[in-house]
Amino acid sequence: MPYPTFHMIDGAPRPVATFSHASEVDGWVFLTGQMPTWPGEPDRALPDGIEAQTRRVMDNLILVLDGMGLSLKNVAQARVYLTHFERDYEPMNATYKSYFEQGKLPARTCIGVTALAVGALVEIDLVARRA
Numbered sequence: 001m002p003y004p005t006f007h008m009i010d011g012a013p014r015p016v017a018t019f020s021h022a023s024e025v026d027g028w029v030f031l032t033g034q035m036p037t038w039p040g041e042p043d044r045a046l047p048d049g050i051e052a053q054t055r056r057v058m059d060n061l062i063l064v065l066d067g068m069g070l071s072l073k074n075v076a077q078a079r080v081y082l083t084h085f086e087r088d089y090e091p092m093n094a095t096y097k098s099y100f101e102q103g104k105l106p107a108r109t110c111i112g113v114t115a116l117a118v119g120a121l122v123e124i125d126l127v128a129r130r131a
Contacts, residue, residue: 002026009067013037013060016117021064029068033081033125034060035118046120050088053121054095061126062099072100074128078108081123085112092122 006020013034015021022031036053038044039060047056065071080096082088089110097105106126116123 007068009064011039012063012067013039014042022068024068027130029070029074029128029130031061031064031126031128033079033123034064035116035120035123036060037118039063046118050082050084050091050121051095054092054124057120057122057124058096058099061124065126065128068128070128070130073104074131075106075126076129077127078106079125080108080110081113081116082110083113083116083121085110088121096124 002025004023004025007022007024009021012021014037015032016035016037019032022029024030034057036046036056037060038056047053062072065074078096080092082092093110100106
């Protein structure tokens, strides 16, 4: 089995901890959870509200996918972390769903957590596969 390759993507948000944007092994690509931070503006305030934060997170994930030569069509699985699960699940879900083709949603787990880095309301990570 080959060793993983680790990727840092130009133009993607600066990591908020010690990690690569993605790792890849045997055609599988594992994207680190993205926060609702702004590429090139790490000190800019987070967007207000769960819908805006979910859009920013999804846009950040797309930046990483693009940098890997992939798209949301390659995504097989997602994990979503919410700090206010009951309040934010439905609006996050509607925003998240809008990024995918109808009927082509990846497998997903959604987890309520007590806190996320940088005070975010949402974090999403992805597993993709090269075609």
